[in-house]
Amino acid sequence: MHTEAAGSPHLAHHFPSLEQQEHAARMGMWLFLSTEVLLFTVLFTAYAVYRYLFPVGFEAASRLAHVAVGATNTVVLITSSLTVALAIYYARRGDSRKTVALLAVTIAFGAVFMVLKAYEYHHHFVDGQLPGKFYHYAGLKGPGVSMYFTLYFLMTGLHGLHVLIGMGVLAWVAARAARGEFGRAYSTPVELGGLYWHLVDLIWIFLFPLLYLL
Amino acid sequence: MSPSAASEAVYNSPNYLNAEAGIRSWLTTRDHKRIAVMYLGLVVAAFALGGFFALLIRVELLTPGPTIMDAMTYNRMFTLHGVIMIFLFMIPAIPGVFGNFFLPLMLGAQDVAFPRINLFTVYLYLIGAAIAVWGMIQGGTDTGWTFYTPYSTTTVTTVAPVLLGAFILGMSSILTGVNFIVTIHTLRAPGLTWMRLPLFVWAIYATSIIQVLATPVLGMTLLLVAVEKAFGFGIFDPARGGDPILFQHLFWFYSHPAVYIMVLPAMAVVSEVVQAFARKNIFGYKAVAFSSLGIAFVGFFVWGHHLFTSGQSTFASGIFGVLSMFVGIFTAIKVFNWTATLYKGAIHVAAPFVYFLGFLYFLMFGGLTGIALSTVSLDVHWQDTYFVVAHFHFIMVGATIMAFLAGLHYWWPKMFGRMYSERWALAAAVLVILGFNATFIPQFLLGNMGMPRRYYSYPEQFWPLNVASTAGASLLAFGFLIVLIYLVTSLVNGKVAGPNPWGSRGYEWNTPSPPNVLNFPETPVITRGAHEYQDPPAEATHAH
């Protein structure tokens, strides 16, 4: 399978042409994204194990999640993925104005996501639906219930952290785009920032049904 | 490609050591060769520290009761030893030093794909090491390097800094892996097809895949332990429905492949050494190359053989047990092919070759005891005894350190332009190999007798073999000391090496010693595989 890569004309040039450098950067980013996937896999594995062991507790606890907010957040993130994909499209065509505008919209969507997330967290805090030993919600008790909230907070917390980092990265990219650094020849940072943002979206696509709907 | 073909200019231009002067030029360098030298200093320091703790442990075990320290100190000591040796030495040693130095040289490249990230990994290493060591001095973690829950989440000692340190070291390891994979994919010289890659590159490639895919799992798992200990979220807490075996699964999903992160680079080094000193191309290039990938791949399927006695299901133990047999095959292929490489060779028994022989011996016996350990019912007796300790020291200290020393001696003239004293080197090699056997063969027998590991005191029947092991350890330490002394003095008064003192035909020798800053005066064009020792040399005939 590796010989196929070797045969491609792309690798025949030794000196790092811009094209080759972009190829390298993109590949590095994909490798980094795969480490992110495996980082989350630990939590997905824990979720799978405890979901399997405590089906009743998890199903009951997941009904305490705010599905409407979660669904809204899904739409928000999907839409932000669209805007960031369009930003990359325009960055490649050297349209800085549209790129910056679309990136700004993406960051705004990220902010909306975080605000909605904070709203959910607030409600869970007030109701005592908290992880592990802090769980004190009187309305629902039993094996596995506090474990659901442990995983809920760990998974959404880590994801939220990634959203914040993604917003930071996109803001930095937008600032560079505003200075007109990107054009037809070079727009790699926009693309890499976009890849990161898509991954954040991709993980949420799985978190939403697992935590809210099952 | 031959030195004679290289332009005159490159020999007159400054080498990488002299190109710039001053501490600052080192701390901000992006030259892969200088980064490698920094790694060399760091990992040797870590090895000395970890080795010092190992000696203290052996002295404590000289008598059945308390000898020189109390139980708490002892428990901290073996944790320190494990954490330092694994995270600060074994994992970064060969990729960090030889990978960084020789990967671009073997690819005909000027540097790795992301030089700035490469420098960043050194700083991550330093930060991670500082946090971990500070934590161990401050609180003194007593969990063992395995951090098993619920012990690690309930112990009174400080665990969080060590977990955080290991996490940061993991990031360093991941970035190194990403860097190497991208470099191998994108920066090969013209004509350097995948099937012409030096075997060193193949094995480093396989190592990097494991680093990238396994390390994040460890990082997250350790963070979960830290969260659990700090906040009581209960994810591994048995009293809250948590499953301690889940921790073991997650931990070993990294830590078993991590064993291959430690041994694959060793295989990378000796594949070069055996060809250079037998003056012969490898027997079965494809088999050796692809078995590295095989190890990397199958190595991910076998972690459960650490859990045979943990309460894991019989079914799962069967799956992990049978898959473990397959991972042994890839190592067997390599051993047979290295041995067959000697056939019809022209063997020169110099220090690196002696270390190669030591490596072959330790890898074979370490590997076979590994197969014995994954024979499920035998493992039940040996699990968590000194047999396991001896087994993984055979692989890690035996095989990996032999390979590290083989590589260090083989490439020393290339890295620093000086020859070391061959006579001292041979004497030290023999001493190290003997001392190593004397240390760990008694530990195999202790394991057979049933002495569990991490024992501070022990019943009298284990006494004689423990004395033997401690005696061996002191011999081993003495051997390492000699190596350190003659290598350091060779920097000052060693004979000037010349570009290729071994007559090796590895690509990396087509540079002056030490190499100059930009490696190659012009991009080399590769027309033959590395280590072809036929006459006339292949490059002389490639014109037609």
Add this chain to the structure above:
Amino acid sequence: MEAKAHAHKEFGPLQYVIVWGALLVLTAITVAVWKTHWSLGTRVTVALSVATVKAGLVALFFMHLWEHGGVNRLVMATSLLFVALLIGLVIADNATRFEYANPPYSSSWTRAPFEDAAPPLQEQPPPVEGVPEAAPH
């Protein structure tokens, strides 16, 4: 499919909007299925299949795997393989172990564990109480 025709060209805004629309429709489908009273197994299957399709759309089109592919596809496929491996083998262990080696009062504790001589466990669990009928908000 439409996308296939453009496989070698870069996607334009129109294609992105189409993918976006598909993602919204799929999200609606998951939520709708959640509201039905189908069996848990069916709902889990549908939810996870839909999530996988959505993730595939994002990866292939938004993340350009469709055009760039090659080694990056391999990277992603390999990491997903190991994800499946980790989850699959761990669950295989939990599902087949000695039933009382799983956490107390989990689904594998099918009956009251042992006779009088069993040492008591640390925590006596109540059954799951107060299960809400539907989403409270």
Add this chain to the structure above:
Amino acid sequence: MNELNELMRNLLWLPKQASDYARSVDHLHFFVFGSAMIGAWTVVATTLVFIVRYRRRHALQSTEHVEPKPVHEAVFIGVPLALFLAFFAIGYPQYVELQTPPKGASDVYVMAKKWMWKFAYPGGPNSTDVLRVPVGRPVRLLLTSRDVIHSFFVPALRLKQDALPGRYTQTWFQASEPGRYPIFCAEYCGLGHSAMLGELVVMPAAEFDAWLDEQRRSNQVAAQDGQPVAAEEVDIRGNLVEQGRRIAAMQGCFKCHTVDGTQHIGPTWLDLYNRKVKLEDGRTIVADEAYITRSMMEPNAEVVAGYKPVMPTFQGKLSAPEAAAIVEFIKTLRTDAPTAEPQKGPIYVPISGK
């Protein structure tokens, strides 16, 4: 055959085989060891022959290009794989056997805690650190732990099973040789890990039955862990000091505290009573009844300087009279009173406000 078994067993420093299972595992061990040795030394010998035969004659000697035929690699893969799979094919069924207790095995509950073993038999009898089993009958062990993971290890049975907190694991064995065999804890569990020793006593079946019957009848045996001995019982047995010593032994106090002045994990009990002790926080305190009792119930509140706060609480595990009995026992441990004659009658001071 038996001589060969003994020869190999001694050669490999293996302990006595106390069950048929242990013997069959050892036979696999010998097979693995033998074939591995033959294979490995063949490679070593080949290497040495090559080194001599193909030593370098001159510095720039050239060599021919040797490529393997597919058959070479097939042999390199096939031979070890066949051997390794044979190991697995023998070893795995043995493991399955070990994991599958036969119907009709008698149960023993094993509870591990820092740093002792408790064994409980159906119907109440229990013991600390000593596991008595009949020879020739299958015994199933159901293991659990009070705190962290421990591992029940009997080298003579080639048997090991982790004890997990809050849940049960199981294993079984059928001892074939009467005798006394050591039990180790094989999973690292803290300061007293290496002192967490036990003993397996394999008794003739009739003797075992008699012992168990007597235990069941006798009131001497304390109730299970977690159900403190009632106050009257302590009184009835009269000798409070002896009672204290016995309770201390049963609770595992001597894993960490000595009575002869030797320093161990915890402070020695010799001359402890009324001693002035320096605490971690710098205060000095007199070790009176109140302090000693507090140390049992809230051990980590006032830790003596130089010691680690590792003692588990005995709140709920010791009743007030039991704690008092231990205090009485400590009071008698004095260097100036070498013949600590047990006092008669209950003279403890009840602890109020507990």
